[in-house]
Amino acid sequence: MKIAVMGAGAVGCYYGGMLGHAGHDVTLIGRPQHVEAIQRDGLRLDAPGVDAPVRVTATTDASGVRGADLVLFCVKSTATESAGRELLPFLAPQAVVLTLQNGVDNADRLQAVLPDHQVIPTVVYVATEMVGPGHVKHHGRGELVIGPSPRSADVAAALRAAGVQIDVSDNVLGALWEKLLMNCVYNALSALSQTPYGRLIDGVEVRGAMRDVMEECLAVAAAAGVRVGPSMWNAVERIAVTMPTQLSSTAQDMARGRPSEIDHLNGHVVRKGAELGVPTPANRVLYALVKINEARMQNA
Template sequence: MNIAILGAGGVGSYYGGTLARAGHRVALVARGAHLEALRERGLEVRTPEGAFTVAVEAVGDADELRDVELAVVAVKSYSLAEIAPAARRLAERGAVVVPLLNGVEAADRLIEAGVPDERVLGGLTEISAVRIGPGIVERRSPFQRVVVGERKGGISERAERIAAAFREAGAEARASDDITADLWRKLAFIATMSAACGLARTSIGPVRRAPLGNLLIERALREVTAVGRARGVALPEDVEAKILGFVSGLSDGMRPSFLLDLESGGPTEIDDLCGAVSRLGRQAGIETTVHDVATAALSAGREI
């Protein structure tokens, strides 16, 4: 498959490298020192299982690419507007566009930016991957999961083909018949972790040990699932119990990517995590007190 990766950060570079090693033709849209390193030395990929270096096409402008079948959008949610025009142009030339972003609105935002509706699939990934230097990316999580699916539901041949490509690249990947529910399940976990750890400015361990820490986590989680269900999302009855069980098993030092962004002083994805829960909750008439507070406090923190 001819694949373009829009966003050559940790996630984009990692999947670009593994897809290229699996035999797909991959082009990474990058810039600066990372672009130069990719052109000169290729991409070094480090994983818990070992390391490898692979040659990839690297361009500074997506308009240089032709015959792209799949455009994977792998930027932070706050950078989506910047990359959307490139996704639109690739889609207009025949590419299927799959966003692998946090939140539940990336596909809608791409369509609002002019990407043809019929060219956009829903998608998500669960992975910890970091670009640690020009031309070097490291996967730190033991897992690498990708889910893709038609936004209107059902399993399609193109979703199956994309999932198969990621499986060939080593990921645990599947085509979903309800990608909306999958996106909300991920949001329930990541927005909860972002609210709890972000407000406490610490990893999950101290939050769980705090007198009301577990209550905070549970309330944040139930707010997300309540909003999702009010919007007609078919979340399983046991989704809260499963997520709470997963959170209880996390290592004390686990820090969500939102907290890392917050501590670095750079932009965060608050608007597409807690902010989205708060906004969509108001639209649905659902109270989201924890996420309202998190959005207000953590957005204000960006201005200090």
């Protein structure tokens, strides 16, 4: 299968690396410092059972998606529409696009930009990090959940053969909200404290704060008619066990002085809660604190 990864950061390089290691023709589209290293040395995939360079194509240009059967769309949620417009002139008619992103509405937003292509919403649970130019390190998990479509079975088979755990779900919106809940619980707290999940959860009153955020997310989801799984607190605690060394993507963005996706995480819950008449004070405080820190860093 010919595969392109739009937004080859930590998530995109991990899944692109796994597919390239399995023998697929993979093109990574990413930032210059990573592209130059990958062009020179290959992508270093540091994961269980694999710590070796993977030969893939790398480019900074969206034309790298030309001819791809499958596109892994891994850009920040803030760039969904702009990146989609970059891809549009080069997408093959048969191309399937998976949205490996945080947030719950990226597939709908991208589908509006790519009305003639098949866009499949995707939920990602993986802990990864770019530890150097062209070097992706896997910290834990790695499973995907995708929505149903005429091509979902073929896509899932290719990913499973590459060692990726993947499920096709008829309730992918519920799965997206479950992931949104996890991000709302962990991301801002990890960012504001610059603390990985394993240590974060045992901080003073942190579990209580996490429960407050979780309950608000569940209330907003229920008001929106979204069905999520039971025992979400057990799932919250499991994140700290399965990804103990992971700093949230928001924490990584904040440490590098980059804008985060907080508008599409706690910010989304705050806006949706206001729309549905559901109070979200805990999410509002975390959202406000991250935005204050982003503004401070941008003005420094």
